[in-house]
Amino acid sequence: MSMQESSGVALWRQVADGIERGIADGRFAAGEKLPGEMEIAETYRVNRHTVRRALAALAERGLVRAERGSGTYVEAQRLAYPLRSRTRFSEIVGAGGHEPRGQLIEASSDIANREIARELGLKIGAPLIRIEAVRLADRTPICVSTTWLSAERFPDAGNVFANVHSMTKLLGHYGVKDYHRASTRITAAIVDATDAARLDLPLGRPVLVVDATDVDMLDxxxxxxxxxxxAERVEFLVENG
Amino acid sequence: MSMQESSGVALWRQVADGIERGIADGRFAAGEKLPGEMEIAETYRVNRHTVRRALAALAERGLVRAERGSGTYVEAQRLAYPLRSRTRFSEIVGAGGHEPRGQLIEASSDIANREIARELGLKIGAPLIRIEAVRLADRTPICVSTTWLSAERFPDAGNVFANVHSMTKLLGHYGVKDYHRASTRITAAIVDATDAARLDLPLGRPVLVVDATDVDMLDxxxxxxxxxxxAERVEFLVENG
DNA sequence: TCAAGTTGTCTATGATAATAGACAACTTGA
DNA sequence: TCAAGTTGTCTATTATCATAGACAACTTGA
Incomplete structure (x- = not known):
């Protein structure tokens, strides 16, 4: 008996679009709590379940995050991450007005498998230092990365990184003034349990997997x-031309 | 098992929007025949009934017209009809690149009722000439109008109009060089049977009803x-400021 | 600790959307 | 006149949309 408009656009979509507009034009700031589902339902004259459908759609795109018992929050804007040959996490994050941090999780010894040996120009089985680190913008984890360095060229690199919290500074400590990206491969996967914990990310979420090798000025x-x-916290920008 | 996208926008709406865009950017010219329902269904990978839903929505807005056994045709664009104090049907239609025509349906004698007497500044029961006319743009009927004039001031107006097919020319014949709109009231109604026939309009369609009085330079x-x-053939433009 | 307020989940119902097939009614051109 | 092609109408089925109510699970602040 409700006599719908039948505009061809589902109500939940209209609500979702309205909220998204609110986020885009700053009525709902990043990190801020949205009105409760009941309140949203009343403002849009719509059932609470319809609001939940709208919020679920926004959450799937990473624009909002629901916290049971507390509320629904606007997620931080995705970090624009340009892919250049000179890619410095600290510079990119800093340019976005955020405070970059690198936090060491674990440093350990390893030996080169075929892939890593090829990338680093070492023999298979060569001694490596493996650094597990998480990088944050302000207090939000952006990525976790596993970095391999030659243990012969960079002795004690794990301890150095623990102090400087930055790959750029670590390399500078060993006399590397500048470096750049030699190769970058991007794929995507579902986050695994350990990464999920490190990224503070629910299981099942997608991650962008980037394999990269940095070289010095002599290649x-x-x-x-x-x-x-x-994936929901960054967007890679490919700069063409 | 089809695993829909569930974008929140109904398929029929997407199809309708696509066709409307085609009309707007001229891929489908006015008067032209659209592809058959089956063909549209194939291009959009959609059921024929979904296409019919889309076409019905467009037909309801007057953008297309379906002819059984023949095809679906793009209706003429709505005539933009600015509402100014100087409102000349012939000028408006001509400005739109169409050929204005006025066709007399009937001219007869009448007497003033209270409303008309007030509008024309006559006494109730004063003799009138009533002109029923249909106005066309090219060959499309735009409106039918019933016009009342004082029989004393404009004797034999019916025959004059039959010759000149224009209210402006009729008034000029009686020495009225210029005139303008004193009052305009707009409502809407469902077309009645006689108007429907005169407008070549299906029963049940809406009409815009305009009550207006024109005055000379001395008011x-x-x-x-x-x-x-x-209603589906015109849109009134109210010019604010 | 507790009450109030929040999101999450379950069941249920009716309306709408989309698909499918069949056939009627009509137009067009050969 | 006829065959092919068109729109119109009917029945039927499945999935999505939207509403409704109840309660669980959780957070927050007093």
């Missing part, structure tokens, strides 16, 4: 790494 | 009329 490979970015 | 009322516009 000698320095480090190779595999980073897993929380 | 003396000249004519008063009630026009019924096929």
């Amino acid at each position: 000698q490979p320095l480090v190779t790494k595999r980073s897993r970015f929380a | 003396q009322p000249l004519v008063t009329k009630r026009s019924r516009f096929a």
Whole structure:
């Protein structure tokens, strides 16, 4: 008996679009709590379940995050992450007005498998230092990365990184003034349990997997790494031309 | 098992929007025949009934017209009809690149009722000439109007109009060089049977009903009329400021 | 600790959307 | 006149949309 408009656009979509507009034009700031589901339902003259459908759609796109018992919050804007040959996490995050942090999780010894040996120009089985780190913008984890360095060229690199919290500074400590990206491969996957915990990310969420190797000015490979970015927190910008 | 996208926008709406865009950007010209329902269904990968839903929505807005056994045709664009104090049907239609025509349906004698007497500044029961006319743009009927004039001021107006097919020319014949709109009232109604036939409009369609009185430069009322516009063929433009 | 307020989940119902097939009614051109 | 092609109408089925109510699970602040 309700006599719908039948505009061809589902109500939940209209609500979702309305909220998204509110986020886009700043009526709902990042990190802020949205009105309760009941309140939203009343303002849009709609059932609470319809609001939940709208919020679920926004949550799936990473725009909002629901916290049971507390409320629904506007997620931080996605970090724009340009992919250049000079890619410095600290510079990119800093340019976005955020405070970059690198936090060491674990540093350990390893030996080169075929892939890593090829990337670093080492022999299979060569001694490596493996650094597990999480990178944050302000207090939000952006990515976890596993970095491999030659243990012969960078002795004690794990301890150095623990002090400087930055790959750029670590390399500078060993006399590397500048470096750049030699190769970058991007794929995507579902986050695994350990990464999920480190990224503070629910299980089942997608991550962008970036395999990259950095070389010095003479094109000698320095480090190779595999980073897993929380897909909902970054967007990679490919700069063409 | 089809695993829909569930974008929140109904398929029929997406199809309707696509066709409307095609009309707007000229891929489908006015008067032209659209592809058959089956063909549209194939191009959009959609059921024929979904296409019919889309076409029905467009037909309801007057953008297309379906002819059984023949096809679905793009309706003429709605005539933009600015509402100014100087409102000349012939000028408006001509400005739109169409050929204005006025076709007399019937001219007869009448006497003033209270309303018309007030509008024309006459006494109730004063003799009138009533002109029923249909106005066309090219060959499309736009509106039918009933016009009342004082029989004393405009003797034999019916025959004059039959010759000149224009209210402006009719008034000029009686020495009225210029006139303008004194009052305009707009309502809407469902077309009645006789108007439907005159407008070549299906029963049940809406008409815009305009009651207007034109006055000369001394604000003396000249004519008063009630026009019924096929709502799907015109849009009135109110010019603010 | 507790009450109030929040999100999450379950069941249920009716309306709408989309698909499918069949056939009627009509137009067009050969 | 006829065959092919068109729109119109009917029945039927399945999935999504939207509403409704109840209660669980959880957080927050007093």
